[in-house]
Amino acid sequence: MKLSTRSRYGTRLMVDLAEHYDLGPVQLGDIAKRQDISVKYLEQIIIPLKKANFIESIRGPKGGHILTRPPAEISVGEIVAILEEGVSLTECSEHAEICERADFCPTRLVWKEASKAMFDKLQSISLADLAARAKAAAKTQADSGKAKTARHSQEAREESRASLLLSSISQGD
Amino acid sequence: MKLSTRSRYGTRLMVDLAEHYDLGPVQLGDIAKRQDISVKYLEQIIIPLKKANFIESIRGPKGGHILTRPPAEISVGEIVAILEEGVSLTECSEHAEICERADFCPTRLVWKEASKAMFDKLQSISLADLAARAKAAAKTQADSGKAKTARHSQEAREESRASLLLSSISQGD
DNA sequence: ATAATTATATAGTAATTTAATATATAAATA
DNA sequence: TATTTATATATTAAATTACTATATAATTAT
Numbered sequence: 001m002k003l004s005t006r007s008r009y010g011t012r013l014m015v016d017l018a019e020h021y022d023l024g025p026v027q028l029g030d031i032a033k034r035q036d037i038s039v040k041y042l043e044q045i046i047i048p049l050k051k052a053n054f055i056e057s058i059r060g061p062k063g064g065h066i067l068t069r070p071p072a073e074i075s076v077g078e079i080v081a082i083l084e085e086g087v088s089l090t091e092c093s094e095h096a097e098i099c100e101r102a103d104f105c106p107t108r109l110v111w112k113e114a115s116k117a118m119f120d121k122l123q124s125i126s127l128a129d130l131a132a133r134a135k136a137a138a139k140t141q142a143d144s145g146k147a148k149t150a151r152h153s154q155e156a157r158e159e160s161r162a163s164l165l166l167s168s169i170s171q172g173d
Numbered sequence: 174m175k176l177s178t179r180s181r182y183g184t185r186l187m188v189d190l191a192e193h194y195d196l197g198p199v200q201l202g203d204i205a206k207r208q209d210i211s212v213k214y215l216e217q218i219i220i221p222l223k224k225a226n227f228i229e230s231i232r233g234p235k236g237g238h239i240l241t242r243p244p245a246e247i248s249v250g251e252i253v254a255i256l257e258e259g260v261s262l263t264e265c266s267e268h269a270e271i272c273e274r275a276d277f278c279p280t281r282l283v284w285k286e287a288s289k290a291m292f293d294k295l296q297s298i299s300l301a302d303l304a305a306r307a308k309a310a311a312k313t314q315a316d317s318g319k320a321k322t323a324r325h326s327q328e329a330r331e332e333s334r335a336s337l338l339l340s341s342i343s344q345g346d
Numbered sequence: 347a348t349a350a351t352t353a354t355a356t357a358g359t360a361a362t363t364t365a366a367t368a369t370a371t372a373a374a375t376a
Numbered sequence: 377t378a379t380t381t382a383t384a385t386a387t388t389a390a391a392t393t394a395c396t397a398t399a400t401a402a403t404t405a406t
Contacts, residue, residue: 001257001262002174002261003174004392004394007174008263015280027351041394044395059354059402059404060403061352061404062351062352063353063402089174090181105185106304110295111181114291118291120290122283177363178365200381201381214365232372233381234379235376237381238382
């Protein structure tokens with residue numbers, strides 16, 4: 001039931017592109033350094049994302065990759081759906097025909113509804129949300145380095161409001 | 174992101190026990206026939222369910238397995254949590270310490286919240302719900318065999334109300 | 347032109363996991 | 377004591393995962 005590194009790394013790749021949207025093409029070498037993922041593996045992972053038309057690429061020196069849509073218009077759900085080839089917890093959730101018990105199987109409906117709950121949540125979060133959160137987190141890190149004795153500075157608290165959008169995500173820790 | 178057969182078969186095993194709760198110990202051979210799963214594999218799968226104290230077993234002739242709690246008091250979420258060893262989509266959702274990026278990783282929160290959405294849904298459904306649904310489905314199947322020209326008989330519709338509890342599950346097909 | 351840089355395409359692989367099966371043993375009952 | 381059922385441990389084939397390697401193609405700066 002765990003997500004593959006493919007989905008997780010691919011989502012980080014997309015968030016990285018979102019963070020650098022408007023700054024021209026981003027090279028895989030730079031993403032690899034920032035995200036600590038091998039370039040070779042990123043090259044594999046980016047293929048389905050390009051096929052799904054999330055990313056456009058430019059070859060040659062000063063080339064790289066850019067999102068085809070603004071970050072606010074791309075949800076994590078879409079990304080995971082591509083990289084996991086669907087967002088269901090069982091094959092039968094999507095394709096009843098693969099199981100002859102599907103018609104009367106009470107558990108199938110459970111898997112289906114749990115899949116939907118999961119996917120609905122993923123759909124509700126955009127790359128813009130995550131890029132904003134990443135920015136706020138980076139600022140908080142920088143501030144805590146700047147003034148270790150004043151971690152709860154007014155400055156830090158004000159900046160952290162930028163991530164209020166995402167605050168609901170961390171409820172229930 | 175797919176559930177293993179272990180979880181799926183294990184849940185069916187538990188639903189089968191729920192359907193036969195009150196009828197004394199149920200043998201794996203019978204479950205194997207009804208669920209079309211090999212006895213040997215069921216023997217593997219039942220181990221963690223016994224360790225988690227969901228099931229008590231009786232050896233020897235006329236032996237078998239019984240739920241330790243009434244079906245209404247066991248949720249699918251609990252079962253899946255045992256068989257999948259946790260209900261999170263990533264290792265970092267539960268154990269932040271395994272990833273040094275956890276503190277500032279925006280995607281981690283997404284995986285965490287999606288995991289929660291999925292698990293909350295699974296927790297909300299009990300074995301009693303599923304046993305009732307299975308009963309209703311069996312009745313519907315039997316009725317359609319009895320009177321193929323009158324599939325929407327009043328009798329069948331009344332019986333199907335027993336599964337109203339579960340009707341929300343099949344929304345959004 | 348050509349050297350350097352970046353993306354793309356295809357193939358290979360080691361390790362792990364999955365989904366089982368096989369064999370031997372222990373307990374309980376008729 | 378023979379039979380039936382559960383339990384414990386070991387084995388395994390196939391698939392999947394998480395990569396790495398090699399070769400090629402396109403673009404740009406010098």
